[in-house]
Every structure is written in structure tokens, then in C-alpha cells.
Amino acid sequence: MIETIATTPYDDQKPGTSGLRKKVPHFQQPNYAANFIQSIFDALPLDGGETLVIGGDGRYYNREVILMAIRMAAGNGYGRVVVGKDGILSTPAASNLIRKRGASGGIILSASHNPGGAKGDFGIKYNGSNGGPAPESVTARIFEKSKSIQRYRVWTSTAPDISKLGETTLGDMVVEVIDPVADYAELMESLFDFAKIRDLIASGFRLRFDAMHAVTGPYATEILERRLGAPQGSVVNNVPKEDFGGGHPDPNAVHAAELISHLMANDGPDFGAASDGDGDRNLIVGKGVVVSPSDSLAVLAANAPLAPAYAGGLAGIARSMPTSQAADRVAQKRKIGIYETPTGWKFFGNLLDAGKVTICGEESAGTGSDHVREKDGVWAVLLWLNILAERRESVQDILDKHWAEFGRNFYQRHDYEEIDAKAANGLMESLRDRLASMAGQRFGTLVVSEADDFSYKDPIDGSVSTSQGVRIIFSGGSRIVYRLSGTGTAGATLRVYIERFESDPSKHALPPEEALKELIATADVIGEIKKRTGRSEPDVVT
Numbered sequence: 001m002i003e004t005i006a007t008t009p010y011d012d013q014k015p016g017t018s019g020l021r022k023k024v025p026h027f028q029q030p031n032y033a034a035n036f037i038q039s040i041f042d043a044l045p046l047d048g049g050e051t052l053v054i055g056g057d058g059r060y061y062n063r064e065v066i067l068m069a070i071r072m073a074a075g076n077g078y079g080r081v082v083v084g085k086d087g088i089l090s091t092p093a094a095s096n097l098i099r100k101r102g103a104s105g106g107i108i109l110s111a112s113h114n115p116g117g118a119k120g121d122f123g124i125k126y127n128g129s130n131g132g133p134a135p136e137s138v139t140a141r142i143f144e145k146s147k148s149i150q151r152y153r154v155w156t157s158t159a160p161d162i163s164k165l166g167e168t169t170l171g172d173m174v175v176e177v178i179d180p181v182a183d184y185a186e187l188m189e190s191l192f193d194f195a196k197i198r199d200l201i202a203s204g205f206r207l208r209f210d211a212m213h214a215v216t217g218p219y220a221t222e223i224l225e226r227r228l229g230a231p232q233g234s235v236v237n238n239v240p241k242e243d244f245g246g247g248h249p250d251p252n253a254v255h256a257a258e259l260i261s262h263l264m265a266n267d268g269p270d271f272g273a274a275s276d277g278d279g280d281r282n283l284i285v286g287k288g289v290v291v292s293p294s295d296s297l298a299v300l301a302a303n304a305p306l307a308p309a310y311a312g313g314l315a316g317i318a319r320s321m322p323t324s325q326a327a328d329r330v331a332q333k334r335k336i337g338i339y340e341t342p343t344g345w346k347f348f349g350n351l352l353d354a355g356k357v358t359i360c361g362e363e364s365a366g367t368g369s370d371h372v373r374e375k376d377g378v379w380a381v382l383l384w385l386n387i388l389a390e391r392r393e394s395v396q397d398i399l400d401k402h403w404a405e406f407g408r409n410f411y412q413r414h415d416y417e418e419i420d421a422k423a424a425n426g427l428m429e430s431l432r433d434r435l436a437s438m439a440g441q442r443f444g445t446l447v448v449s450e451a452d453d454f455s456y457k458d459p460i461d462g463s464v465s466t467s468q469g470v471r472i473i474f475s476g477g478s479r480i481v482y483r484l485s486g487t488g489t490a491g492a493t494l495r496v497y498i499e500r501f502e503s504d505p506s507k508h509a510l511p512p513e514e515a516l517k518e519l520i521a522t523a524d525v526i527g528e529i530k531k532r533t534g535r536s537e538p539d540v541v542t
Contacts, residue, residue: 019125038152049079055089056109084180090279095131117243132373213245251283275377286395294324297361424492
């Protein structure tokens with residue numbers, strides 16, 4: 001039986017770049033999660049009988065909202081819900097399931113790389129029938145519906161037990177609980193040369209994968225240990241926990257410091273990797289070297305044809321605007337298309353669907369390809385392993401040879417987290433006010449050649465996105481980018497991206513902080529960061 005429950009709207013349910021994210025107590029307000037889920041359904045052209053995929057990263061409050069979402073799907077006329085056992089489903093695995101099952105879409109419960117727990121972060125996002133994040137036109141409709149919602153519909157019976165595999169019914173709707181790993185592992189095996197990777201590992205090659213007590217633990221254990229033969233224990237922190245074991249599931253130099261220390265040791269493994277809360281981000285570490293996400297994208301793009309799925313070459317490469325231009329140099333040399341989009345994986349969706357690009361990446365540790373419509377941490381790790389198995393060189397050797405061929409883009413991202421939102425917005429407004437007069441200004445040896453606020457016109461559907469980040473570009477190609485992140489839940493996060501190209505191989509071994517020293521100082525001067533935020537240094541440097 002369907003019950004219609006009266007509710008009142010909240011005024012703060014505007015989705016960001018990756019759905020709606022708030023603190024857990026905020027989501028626990030009466031009807032807050034139900035309002036947003038109903039707003040998703042109300043914004044969609046549902047005819048009845050559709051299939052919906054539901055899953056999440058296992059963080060605190062996931063199970064409760066998944067059970068509510070199942071009942072609401074039945075109340076809104078869906079014919080089938082496919083849900084991961086215990087509600088577990090990585091974001092790329094959910095994307096694959098949507099595509100494989102021909103589902104109308106999916107609800108993914110995650111706050112990605114943000115911390116979990118009873119007072120941590122929580123999130124809900126909707127992915128469309130192509131498996132990718134809903135485009136801005138859809139998220140705008142969801143927000144409009146959320147502002148005027150008066151009721152939500154729910155099946156009165158309790159949801160089936162999602163800890164047991166198999167099919168049950170809720171009214172006329174089938175609830176199918178699946179192994180969350182099986183379909184994804186099968187997809188990975190179709191993309192890469194598992195036999196060659198097994199041979200590499202059998203030869204004595206050692207690896208360490210840190211799942212950070214997040215969703216990729218079961219995926220990495222099944223693929224790396226059971227299917228590829230890595231010794232048991234190669235995957236650490238592999239049990240998903242509601243609070244991520246008290247850690248912060250963001251695979252960067254700060255939160256994955258333990259993994260990095262293992263790879264820096266003389267007797268450490270040959271290869272290390274980590275993934276985030278929902279499995280869509282990755283960190284790659286070689287013996288003695290941390291690979292920046294921008295360099296990883298460029299290396300993967302240059303070497304992808306070594307893997308079976310990409311042996312025919314790439315259609316093109318896409319990167320988010322703040323990501324370093326290292327991938328551009330690969331595209332230019334390989335004579336394939338290069339596309340620069342705003343931050344947010346949803347902007348890659350149209351390019352992938354149109355066959356314009358094969359590989360995409362963001363500097364925020366996200367890389368992926370046309371196999372799904374999400375970034376994919378485990379996929380990136382397996383492509384690296386396939387490349388290593390083919391080349392039989394170290395990660396450092398591969399980087400050195402890549403820079404010798406394409407040049408090196410020295411690059412850092414500086415994050416100023418949980419700063420006062422008013423101060424952050426004032427900083428950005430001041431930058432925008434000064435853009436018109438910026439060209440020609442000199443800062444030390446740096447001369448501004450152009451400055452703008454990045455806007456993007458989608459080459460497929462013609463949609464326009466404005467105010468996507470302030471770019472200061474200097475003569476010679478160095479640049480500084482300023483933007484506010486849309487993935488946090490408290491205050492504002494200012495991100496400053498700093499980049500300089502170096503063609504001289506004799507200078508490629510410079511530490512990034514030394515190569516970027518003048519640009520880093522100039523970023524504070526132009527952005528007035530210390531003056532406006534009171535912060536003398538970033539919280540995180542990647």
C-alpha cells in the first residue's frame with residue numbers, strides 16, 4: 001500500500017558538483033532525506049516500471065536512507081530496485097550496473113572523500129541512465145522541486161532484508177540484492193590483461209593497496225588478491241566501516257601518509273595505491289615517488305594502448321580546467337582531441353557518450369575512461385599495473401621517460417579548508433573585479449598575459465557554465481587558478497592551483513615546491529589570501 005506523507009520544504013537542498021552533501025545530523029532532520037529523494041523522483045520523467053540502482057559507500061546513516069529509498073521507489077512506481085548487499089556499492093560499480101541493467105538511473109549515497117561517522121558527512125546524488133552524474137539541467141529541476149515539496153510517497157511495508165542475496169517484492173516492485181563486486185570485477189577482467197599482471201606479481205613484484213576502511217576494500221581484495229594473486233594482506237584497511245576507522249578517506253599525501261611511508265622505505269613495495277570513500281578516486285605511489293594525479297592522467301593516456309581495451313588508441317582526452325596541462329601535451333603529440341571542462345565529472349558525460357574522448361581526469365585524484373561514466377579508482381590502479389606488467393620498469397623510470405618525451409608540468413594544489421564563507425566569496429569577487437586590468441601586470445619575473453573567469457560551452461549540447469574558476473596566465477604559460485570547492489559541508493574551501501611547464505630534462509628532478517616557489521608567493525599576493533582569510537599556509541598540498 002502506498003502512503004502519502006505530508007512534509008514541508010527545506011531551503012538548502014541545492015545539489016553541488018556531486019549531489020547534496022551535509023553533515024549527518026543535518027540529514028537526520030525530519031523528512032530531510034525523504035524530501036530530497038522525492039524531489040529527485042518528481043524531477044524525472046517516470047512512466048512506471050523503471051529499474052533503479054541504489055547503493056552507497058557504507059558510511060554512517062547509509063543503511064537507514066537506503067531502506068527509505070527502496071520504500072519510496074516502490075511508492076513512486078518503480079518496477080525493480082537493484083541494491084548492493086548491505087547497501088554497499090562503489091560509485092563506479094553503480095555506474096556500471098546502471099548501464100549493464102539498462103536502468104533509468106541510480107541513487108548513490110556517499111560524500112566521497114569526506115569523513116564519516118555520526119557527526120561526519122553524508123550525501124545523496126542521482127546518476128542518469130548513462131551511468132553518469134545528473135547534468136545541471138536535472139539537478140536544477142531537483143532543486144526547484146525541493147523548494148515547493150508538500151508530500152512524499154512511500155510503500156508502507158518495511159523494506160526487505162538487504163543483507164541477503166536474491167529477489168523479494170515490495171508491492172509490485174522487485175527488490176534484487178546483488179553481490180556488489182561481481183559485475184564490476186567481471187568488467188575489469190574484460191579491460192585488462194589479468195594474465196600478464198598475474199605474471200608480474202608472481203615474479204616478485206610487491207604491491208600495497210590501502211582501502212582506507214572504505215568501499216573499495218571488498219573490490220580490491222577480490223581483484224588484487226584473489227584474481228591477480230597478490231599475497232593475502234596486500235590490501236590493507238579492507239573492511240568498510242561507518243566512520244572509516246576514524247580516518248579521513250581522502251587518498252592524498254596527508255591522509256595516506258602511512259601508505260606513502262611504506263613506499264619510501266628502502267625495503268618497501270614496488271607499487272602502492274589508495275582509494276577514497278566511494279571508490280572513485282585514487283592515489284598512485286611508486287617506490288620512492290608519489291605520482292601527482294595530473295601526471296598520472298598524462299601517463300595513463302600516453303600508455304593506455306598497452307591494455308587490451310585501449311589497444312586501438314584513444315579518441316581523445318578530457319581534463320577539468322584546474323588539472324595540469326600535462327595531458328594536453330600527450331594529446332598534441334598523439335594528434336588526438338583534448339577537451340577542457342569545468343570541475344565535476346558530469347561535464348565529461350556528453351563527451352564520452354558522443355565518442356569524443358576515451359580517457360578523462362581531474363587533478364583531485366579522479367581518472368576514468370569510457371567503460372563507465374564515473375571516475376574509477378580501482379580501474380586506474382589496474383591500468384597502472386597493466387602498464388607496469390608490459391613495460392617492466394619502475395614507476396619512477398616511467399615518469400622520467402614520460403617527462404623526457406613530453407616535458408614536465410610542475411604542479412600543486414593548495415587547499416584552504418573551512419574558511420569563513422563570506423571571506424572566501426569576497427576573495428573571489430575581488431579577483432573578478434580586477435580581471436579586466438590584470439593583463440600586463442608584473443609580479444617579480446612574472447608578467448600576466450591574460451586573466452579570465454573560466455566559462456564552458458558544451459560542444460555536444462551547447463549548454464553554458466559560467467564562473468568556473470579565475471585563471472591568471474603568465475607569459476610562458478605558467479598559471480594560477482582560484483576556485484571555491486563544491487564538495488565540502490562546512491564553511492568554504494578555497495583551492496589554488498599552481499603550474500609551470502619545464503622542457504629542460506636537467507631540471508625535471510627539482511622538488512615541485514622549489515620549481516613553483518615564485519608562483520606560490522605570487523598566488524598569495526594576487527589572491528590576497530592571508531589578508532582576507534587569515535591563513536598563512538594551506539591545510540593540504542597535493
